[in-house]
Structure formats: structure tokens, C-alpha cells
Amino acid sequence: MLDDLFGKLFPKKPAVTAGPVEFIIAGLGNPGAQFEDTRHNIGYLALDHIARQYGVGVSRVKFKSFTGQAVIAGKKVLLLKPATYMNLSGQAVAEALSFYKLPVENLLVIYDDVALPAGSMRIRREGSAGGQGGMKNIIYLTGKDTFPRIRIGVGAKSHPEIDLKDWVLGQFTREEQELILPVLDQVKQAAELIVGGDITQAMNRYNRRHIGPKPPIQQNGEENP
Numbered sequence: 001m002l003d004d005l006f007g008k009l010f011p012k013k014p015a016v017t018a019g020p021v022e023f024i025i026a027g028l029g030n031p032g033a034q035f036e037d038t039r040h041n042i043g044y045l046a047l048d049h050i051a052r053q054y055g056v057g058v059s060r061v062k063f064k065s066f067t068g069q070a071v072i073a074g075k076k077v078l079l080l081k082p083a084t085y086m087n088l089s090g091q092a093v094a095e096a097l098s099f100y101k102l103p104v105e106n107l108l109v110i111y112d113d114v115a116l117p118a119g120s121m122r123i124r125r126e127g128s129a130g131g132q133g134g135m136k137n138i139i140y141l142t143g144k145d146t147f148p149r150i151r152i153g154v155g156a157k158s159h160p161e162i163d164l165k166d167w168v169l170g171q172f173t174r175e176e177q178e179l180i181l182p183v184l185d186q187v188k189q190a191a192e193l194i195v196g197g198d199i200t201q202a203m204n205r206y207n208r209r210h211i212g213p214k215p216p217i218q219q220n221g222e223e224n225p
Contacts, residue, residue, distance in 0.1 A: 022075040028111040028134040031083040039154035040168040043111040063096040073196030089134035090141035107147040116153025119179030
């Protein structure tokens with residue numbers, strides 16, 4: 001299991017929480033054992049990795065999600081894994097934002113992207129959903145797209161005849177896992193900068209990085225389910 005590998009490679013830090021929630025980090029995925037370690041659940045894996053670094057669990061059920069809290073970059077942050085299934089992620093995110101009376105700009109969303117090769121990530125300040133179902137729902141229900149996001153590459157389909165849904169719901173190969181592990185630590189570091197208000201530095205530092213050999217040309221234009 002990738003989760004076991006993360007625990008061995010990256011030890012926990014002490015958890016400290018105080019004051020009202022000031023920021024939300026949402027990692028997108030699908031609940032259920034059948035979806036563990038799949039490409040579409042990379043947002044879940046990234047959020048679990050961040051939580052582990054801060055010594056907190058993401059197990060409290062609230063806002064149709066599994067949640068936890070940590071102080072990141074001096075701010076109290078809600079770590080949120082929507083349990084609504086991917087394409088209804090906006091229900092959980094909008095409910096949490098409303099409860100804490102936070103502007104959508106105080107939200108960071110982490111999710112998968114088939115247009116990026118495994119071993120890469122991209123940070124954006126705002127923008128469209130790019131065909132990703134969970135992001136579409138978040139933008140629709142919050143009414144805005146002016147929040148930062150981190151896209152983690154899971155790679156294009158290995159063969160044109162593979163159904164896209166089957167691809168993103170498939171598990172990472174051993175080779176892909178070796179690329180994903182270091183990227184998750186970069187995501188954690190980028191999230192710290194974004195929460196701290198320095199998204200420009202995060203973009204400059206991490207948008208050009210890629211783990212592993214130069215990737216092949218990716219397939220674009222297909223909607224991520």
C-alpha cells in the first residue's frame with residue numbers, strides 16, 4: 001500500500017491546533033476500499049501525506065467529508081477529503097466554506113490530471129475546471145473559480161482504446177508509484193507556501209519540476225470523469 005510507504009518514508013510531526021479555521025485544503029477522490037491507491041484518488045493521497053507530516057488524522061466525519069485540523073504556515077487549516085464521490089465534491093467544499101464563513105480564495109484544492117505526466121505537478125491561482133468533474137462541481141456550487149489549485153499528474157492513457165474512466169480508476173504501476181512518492185512531498189511544501197500567502201513562490205519553485213525521465217507527448221482534450 002502507498003499509505004504504508006508514506007508512513008515509513010516521512011515521519012510525523014507534532015500536531016498543534018488553536019483558534020478558528022482560516023484556510024481549507026481539500027484533496028479530491030472517491031471513498032471506499034475499491035478506490036484506494038487509484039489515479040483518481042491522488043488528491044486523497046496528497047492530503048493524507050500532508051496530515052501525516054503534521055501528526056494529525058483525517059478521520060472526523062463532518063461536511064460530508066473526512067476531516068482533520070493542523071496549523072500550517074501559522075494558520076489553522078481544515079484538511080478535507082470529500083466523501084461525496086468525486087463529481088459531487090462541491091457539496092462538501094461549499095458546506096465547509098459556508099460554516100467557517102471563509103472566502104473561496106481561502107481554499108486550496110488538490111486533484112489528479114491526466115494531461116500531466118506522472119511525476120509532475122502544476123499550481124494555478126484560479127481558472128476553469130479543465131474537464132475535471134470534482135472541480136466542475138466545486139466551481140458550480142461556490143459560484144467562483146478564483147481559488148488556488150494543485151494538479152498532480154497521473155499520466156495519459158497508456159493506449160487509446162482504454163476507457164478514460166477505467167484509466168483514472170486504475171491503480172498506479174510500481175514505476176508510477178516511484179514517481180508519485182517524491183511529488184507528494186513537493187505538494188506538501190507547495191501547500192505550505194500557498195497557505196502562507198506566497199503562491200508566486202510556490203509556482204516558481206514547483207511548476208517546472210518533473211521527477212524521472214522526460215515524458216512522452218501527452219493526450220489532451222478528454223474529459224476527466
